[in-house]
Amino acid sequence: MQIYQTLTPVSAPQGSAVALGYFDGVHCGHRAVLGTAADYAAHHGLTAAAFTFELPGDNSLKGGRILSLAQKHARVAELGIAQYLEPPFEEFRALSPEDFVGHVLVDCFHAKAVFCGDNFTFGARAAGNVELLEQLCSPHGITVDVVPMAQYGGQTVSSTRIRAALEEGRLHDANAMLGKPYAIDWPVTHGKGIGSGKLGTPTINQNYPAEALQPCTGVYLTRILLDGAWRPAATGIGRRPTVDSSANAAVTCETFVPDYTGNVYGQTPLLEFHKYLCPVRKFGSMDELAALIHHAAEESKAYFAAQH
The missing domain is CATH 2.40.30.30 (Riboflavin kinase-like)
Known part of the structure; x- marks a missing residue:
């Protein structure tokens, strides 16, 4: 897997299928998004790609880091992702939803299809949601595939639930939601x-x-x-x-x-x-x-x- 740590065009000669998300923990929900993008790429002659980001100072969105950065990369690569764009959050946080689609998805990825969960947000101040993503991608010929949220124990799998399970000694629950130990x-x-x-x-x-x-x-x-x-x-x-x-x-x-x-x-x-x-x-x-x-x-x- 080729990793880019700044906003730059990736290697995707025929275009790419892009998984979108933060992917902290690379849990079952993340694995579904990443795996679906990789499968789509394999069946349509595209490059399997992912867009994520790193927060400053090794911070996390909602708590301590579940996996080291090396482990996060290894688990994403195992799912078939070939091109992985991981710029610092500060590098793109001010982009409007329109600029995110144009600069990131079109210019950097040459995207033909994108994949995300139904809670995906993007653009400055998280102004864009899945519906806006579909509207903005359509003129560029980019399809948007919303992958159903993974469920465990009757609730949506989340990094917050995994952190709680690990902190409470419920390792079986944590591993089930992570999809691997x-x-x-x-x-x-x-x-x-x-x-x-x-x-x-x-x-x-x-x-x-x-x-x-x-x-x-x-x-x-x-x-x-x-x-x-x-x-x-x-x-x-x-x-x-x-x-x-x-x-x-x-x-x-x-x-x-x-x-x-x-x-x-x-x-x-x-x-x-x-x-x-x-x-x-x-x-x-x-x-x-x-x-x-x-x-x-x-x-x-x-x-x-x-x-x-």
């Missing part, structure tokens, strides 16, 4: 060596940056992509009350990978969250904490063995 790929950093030094359970530390949504604290069954292979793992997110009881203790994200001894410092391995196991709590001894970590790792190995 919630995942992180934050850089691996050095911890305090407690896992390897005192517990016999060396951990991979991938702590959350300030702009990212942090899921509910607790112990999770996870799997991690290391050296090109997926490995079952157990991940704890929390303040580690057993080893640091101070009120201002930092929240950490630590993953124990049984039977793995490689050095991954500075790397950004992909970590998928598959099941919430239990809350974080203070144990009476290091041995009790080590026993929980090993139990969680065995649970993870059994969980993924059963998936196959």
Whole structure:
């Protein structure tokens, strides 16, 4: 997938089919819009494309970032999008709806068809809606396909609902709405060596940056992509009350990978969250904490063995 981070014409010799949206989380609703655009492009000899944007300072529209930018790109590319235009919001925020269609859809994309959800807005101060999009696109010969909003549990899937599910420990709901497991790929950093030094359970530390949504604290069954292979793992997110009881203790994200001894410092391995196991709590001894970590790792190995 070719990514452009400024408003510029994309490579679409025969024209493009363009998915429109912010796509934070690339959830089921977003996947439907992106996938429909890619399918249409494949059947009509067009280039599959998407238009989105980045907010300043790694901000998000309604809360912390669900996925890293790299993960967002990877999930969009998996859906078949070949040309991806992602300018800063400031670069086009002042465009009128008419200029958005003319400059972005016509000049940049050579669009033949566009795809969006029924809540799509565009143009300065979100002045344009789906009906206006259809009116403005028609003279240019651009068709507008409104993709039905995805539903889960009788309600529309949204990034707001996914954030709430992650923050409340409802990982099953979050993953169902995302369409694939919630995942992180934050850089691996050095911890305090407690896992390897005192517990016999060396951990991979991938702590959350300030702009990212942090899921509910607790112990999770996870799997991690290391050296090109997926490995079952157990991940704890929390303040580690057993080893640091101070009120201002930092929240950490630590993953124990049984039977793995490689050095991954500075790397950004992909970590998928598959099941919430239990809350974080203070144990009476290091041995009790080590026993929980090993139990969680065995649970993870059994969980993924059963998936196959």
